[in-house]
């Protein structure tokens with residue numbers, strides 16, 4: 558019992574913790590500063606610190622959890638990648654869609670776990686279902702979390718034709734033949750739908766409640782419950798055209814065999830909304846940033862929907 562809980566927690570970490578090592582979880586120029594500031598482990602942040610240090614990172618908490626093989630430095634099928642439209646193979650897909658309203662009609666929890674802001678259903682027995690696109694079966698949503706940077710010009714993990722947007726949300730799912738994300742990681746039955754965000758002069762009203770949830774968890778290890786309708790924006794965008802390929806988790810241990818669907822149409826986010834994410838504080842009292850650089854495509858084919 559204890560062992561399986563431990564494995565479960567580790568795997569949850571694996572989904573949200575940026576890479577350790579030379580695989581550069583953040584910009585190359587930042588990595589030195591990142592690693593040199595890892596010495597202090599503070600487990601009792603008082604939550605009132607608002608240090609505006611240039612770089613932060615959550616790595617010290619993950620060293621102890623870093624068991625098993627890591628693919629971050631050695632993998633040949635890593636994520637994110639640059640999605641190059643002209644090299645994609647066009648394919649007739651159905652749109653990706655939610656099969657039920659579970660995610661939107663129930664209470665969800667926003668959590669600053671010092672690696673990201675992670676959104677999960679409060680009732681862990683509920684299993685929102687997704688299908689369509691490249692998914693050859695029905696998948697259950699496990700969590701939604703975000704990747705962002707320090708500046709308005711960075712933050713996304715996937716790039717499109719070399720262009721980087723300012724934020725990316727990952728909806729992590731597991732195939733209905735796995736019992737949870739842990740089993741799905743081992744069986745290579747994980748899938749992620751990725752929502753890109755692009756800066757826009759005007760505020761999207763549908764994004765307001767989601768950003769509100771984030772403002773409630775700016776301090777390390779805080780949580781906030783709010784209605785799932787704060788996620789309605791995902792419903793508006795999930796049916797749009799997309800790229801698909803097989804890659805990896807973008808955080809430790811960068812396990813491969815993850816089926817990616819990256820939606821083409823970015824969600825517009827205003828500067829004032831993006832700043833809220835930039836203000837999320839990590840373990841050491843510094844502002845958190847958590848995006849990983851693109852990795853080589855190697856032998857992989859990227860598909861693009863015909864719509």
Ligand SMILES: *[C@@H]1O[C@H](CO)[C@@H](O)[C@H](O)[C@H]1NC(C)=O
Pocket residue numbers: 693694695733734
């Ligand atoms: C998984 O989903 C597929 C497609 O919707 C369905 O046919 C199958 O019965 C489901 N399997 C399980 C174990 O629920």
Ligand SMILES: *[C@@H]1O[C@H](CO)[C@@H](O)[C@H](O)[C@H]1NC(C)=O
Pocket residue numbers: 666679780781782
């Ligand atoms: C969220 O709701 C659950 C279930 O009611 C509760 O156990 C938890 O303490 C709540 N969390 C917060 C931060 O209010």
